[in-house]
Structures are given as C-alpha cells and as structure tokens.
C-alpha cells in the first residue's frame with residue numbers, strides 16, 4: 662500500500678469510529694431510510710432545510726466501515742450547502758464511484774478517501790448508500806415545497 666492509501670485508510674477509520682453529524686435532529690424537514698441488503702448496511706438520514714440550503718444533517722445507522730464512514734463524510738461535506746450545490750456534489754461523488762470522474766478533493770473533502778472503493782464493485786453500493794439517501798431526501802423535500 663502507498664502512503665496515500667494509508668492516509669485514506671486512516672481517514673475512513675477515523676470517520677467510522679467518530680462519526681460527524683451522528684444522531685437525529687430536533688425538527689428535520691425531511692427524513693429517509695435507505696439500506697443496502699447486499700452488505701446489511703442501513704442509514705436513517707435527516708435534513709433540516711432552510712432558505713434553500715442544508716442547515717443541518719443528522720444520521721444514524723449500522724453496517725460496514727465503508728458505509729458508515731461515508732455517511733459521516735457526506736454529512737460533513739453537505740452541511741451548510743445550498744441544495745443545488747449539494748445535488749451537484751452527490752452527482753460528482755456518484756460519478757467518481759463509477760470511475761467516470763476524478764475525485765475533486767476541494768469539493769469532496771475527506772470523502773476523497775473513498776475514491777479507491779471504485780476499484781471494488783461490491784463495495785460501491787456501501788459507499789454510495791448515504792449519498793443516494795441524501796439525494797432522495799433533497800428531491801423529496803423539493804417536491805413537497
């Protein structure tokens with residue numbers, strides 16, 4: 662493994678052990694549950710959306726280290742973003758996971774550490790779970806506005 666792989670491995674473990682934005686919100690605008698039966702990963706995701714932006718993110722769940730650390734990284738990256746920007750970011754991450762785009766560290770923050778997961782097709786769904794939940798939550802919210 663290269664030094665960069667080691668660093669990324671550390672980041673993934675750090676987010677897995679110490680999840681950012683873990684928990685539920687007091688007054689979420691929208692809540693969704695997604696799961697990945699292939700691996701047994703689950704996520705419950707809540708967003709507080711105010712003035713067209715993600716004011717707060719909360720998540721709970723269980724599953725493998727990839728799925729749970731990804732939820733933590735996703736929450737950190739999306740919190741505070743306008744919805745259109747957040748949706749663009751989710752799309753960028755999806756394309757990175759499918760090997761169609763190079764990860765942009767400036768946009769993805771710590772989630773850049775998950776880029777290597779694209780090499781392991783069975784784990785891609787683990788990494789994408791929380792991001793697809795976020796997209797679902799944002800689109801759900803938009804249709805109810």
Ligand code: ZN
Nearest residue numbers: 700702725787
């Ligand atoms: Zn998994």
